[in-house]
Amino acid sequence: MVKTSTSARSPLSPTLWPREAFAWWFSIGVFFVLALSQIVPAAIFVAVLLALRLATLADLKTLSWPIVLGQLAAYGVSLLLLTLLLPALAKRPLTSLGLRAPRATDLAWGLGGAAAMVVVATATGAVQDALFHLKPDEVQVHWLREARGTLVAGFVFLACIAAPFFEELTFRGFIFNAFLRYMPAWAAVALSALAFGFAHWQPGNAGAIAPLAAGGIVLATVYYRTGSLVASMITHAIFNSFTVVLVLVFHQI
Numbered sequence: 001m002v003k004t005s006t007s008a009r010s011p012l013s014p015t016l017w018p019r020e021a022f023a024w025w026f027s028i029g030v031f032f033v034l035a036l037s038q039i040v041p042a043a044i045f046v047a048v049l050l051a052l053r054l055a056t057l058a059d060l061k062t063l064s065w066p067i068v069l070g071q072l073a074a075y076g077v078s079l080l081l082l083t084l085l086l087p088a089l090a091k092r093p094l095t096s097l098g099l100r101a102p103r104a105t106d107l108a109w110g111l112g113g114a115a116a117m118v119v120v121a122t123a124t125g126a127v128q129d130a131l132f133h134l135k136p137d138e139v140q141v142h143w144l145r146e147a148r149g150t151l152v153a154g155f156v157f158l159a160c161i162a163a164p165f166f167e168e169l170t171f172r173g174f175i176f177n178a179f180l181r182y183m184p185a186w187a188a189v190a191l192s193a194l195a196f197g198f199a200h201w202q203p204g205n206a207g208a209i210a211p212l213a214a215g216g217i218v219l220a221t222v223y224y225r226t227g228s229l230v231a232s233m234i235t236h237a238i239f240n241s242f243t244v245v246l247v248l249v250f251h252q253i
Contacts, residue, residue: 011227012098014181018091022181027174030085034170037078042070063143068154075166082169090177097173098229106226110234113222117215117239124214128207138200138208144247156244164236171196171216172223172232180224189220215239 014021046066049055055066087093102110125136140159147155175195179188197213223232246252 010185010224012177012180012224017181021091022089022178024182026089027178027181030089030174031178033081033085034078034174037081038074041077042074045070045073063140063147063151063155065151065154068151068158071158072162075162079166079169082174086169086174089174094173097177098223098227098231099169099173100228100230102228102230102234106228106231107234109222109226109228110231111238113218113232113235114238114242117218117235118242120218121211121215121239125207125211128210134207136207136211139202139205141243141247144244145251152248159244160237160241164233164240167196168219168223168229168233168236171199172220173229176220176223185224189217189224192220193217 046055046060049066050057055064059066083094086097090097121136128134128136140155144152144155171192176188176192179191183191193213193216196216196219197209197211200212201209219232219235222235223229226232
């Protein structure tokens with residue numbers, strides 16, 4: 001028998017879901033399919049570019065069009081899979097999971113969440129640096145500093161539009177809800193936030209895990225309280241845009 005969360009404070013409460021929603025075996029299968037969809041399409045795309053000599057290995061070590069386009073290709077495949085699998089997994093349409101037109105309260109939560117995410121992520125990074133001397137720098141931020149011309153526009157689209165949409169659908173729409181089906185809301189928030197932080201790990205990026213996990217707590221809270229993926233997407237997009245503006249305009253971070 002499935003033991004579900006009994007919290008009724010949110011429109012996302014599992015007590016309102018079909019009993020068979022987010023079956024654990026189905027959730028694990030979808031997780032692995034999505035993980036592969038983030039690796040395989042990008043790898044194939046880059047391999048083709050290298051084979052055709054349209055890119056070099058040096059292009060893969062910094063921000064470049066092959067990197068941007070490869071990531072967009074992975075997002076495209078993953079989004080297609082999510083739109084097909086998530087409704088079957090949740091036993092509800094995507095609109096019931098929060099992918100709907102925003103209401104005034106969703107916009108307010110999205111804006112307030114963005115401010116909170118900036119504060120929480122910045123404070124976590126500062127504490128981490130003070131205690132462990134581990135800078136909360138992201139590899140992508142260093143790449144952005146060196147980007148020029150149209151590549152900047154490509155990165156901005158990737159970071160401020162494509163990533164918030166895909167990551168909120170994945171980490172809040174799927175992973176958070178899957179955890180929420182089997183545990184209290186606070187535990188689902190914490191675990192999905194950790195997954196969000198560690199998903200951004202790559203060589204040289206370890207310092208960003210804790211600040212992004214802290215930001216993930218804010219994102220999951222916004223989603224849980226509003227039941228709106230668009231609200232958390234707004235929070236996520238503004239946070240990323242704030243970072244981009246600091247780097248490009250004020251040369252900070």
